[in-house]
Amino acid sequence: MTTPMRLFSALLLSALAAAxxxxxxxxxxxxxxxxxxxxxxxxxxxxxxxxxxxxxLQGWPAAREHFYRELTRKNEGQLKSYWAARIFTGKGRPPRTVKDQSAMLDYVASxxxxxxxxxxxxxxERVQVLFILR
Incomplete structure (x- = not known):
């Protein structure tokens, strides 16, 4: 595959993933x-x-990636580094995690x-929406 074709394929895949x-x-x-x-x-x-x-959410599912990218402009690696430094200096702990979206709804609703x-x-209907990240 030629370099322009690789570039086009990469751009197409990233556009499809974003969409x-x-x-x-x-x-x-x-x-x-x-x-x-x-x-x-x-x-x-x-x-x-x-x-x-x-x-x-546990792991790095699409919802978590989108949430942090839009809200804090941090990716998974940057966020891990951020929390490692906060933990090391005694300035905090990362948020608690839940298994999946169903568990998130259950936890927040309760x-x-x-x-x-x-x-x-x-x-x-059990939760209130503050805002939507598009």
């Missing part, structure tokens, strides 16, 4: 004591604001202090 992601909804319990702004949510998930308890995220097509 295939679902929107990610940032969610809280309906009785949450606080409804943070987008900037405050980024601070919460980076351990800089403790007004709510952040919850992550905990007024929790904040999390799911694919927007996984939403149900």
């Amino acid at each position: 295939s992601h679902a929107d990610v909804a940032v969610i809280v319990h309906p009785d949450a004591p606080d409804t943070p702004s987008v900037a405050a949510v980024a601070s919460i998930f980076l351990g800089l604001d403790r007004s709510l308890a952040p919850t992550d 905990n007024p202090q929790a904040i999390g995220y799911v694919d927007s097509d996984a939403l149900d």
Whole structure:
């Protein structure tokens, strides 16, 4: 395959991957004591604001990748480095994790202090949507 064809194929694949992601909804319990702004949510998930308890999806599924890329501009490697430094200096711990989106919905729906995220097509009426990351 020629270099221009490889470049075209790579661009096409990345465009298809970007187009295939679902929107990610940032969610809280309906009785949450606080409804943070987008900037405050980024601070919460980076351990800089403790007004709510952040919850992550285990591993690095598409929803988690999209959430962190859009909200904090960090990829998986950058986020791991960030938390390694915070842990080492005693400045914090990463968010708790849950197994999957169903567990995220269950946890946030049962905990007024929790904040999390799911694919927007996984939403149900038990949680309140703060905003959607497109």
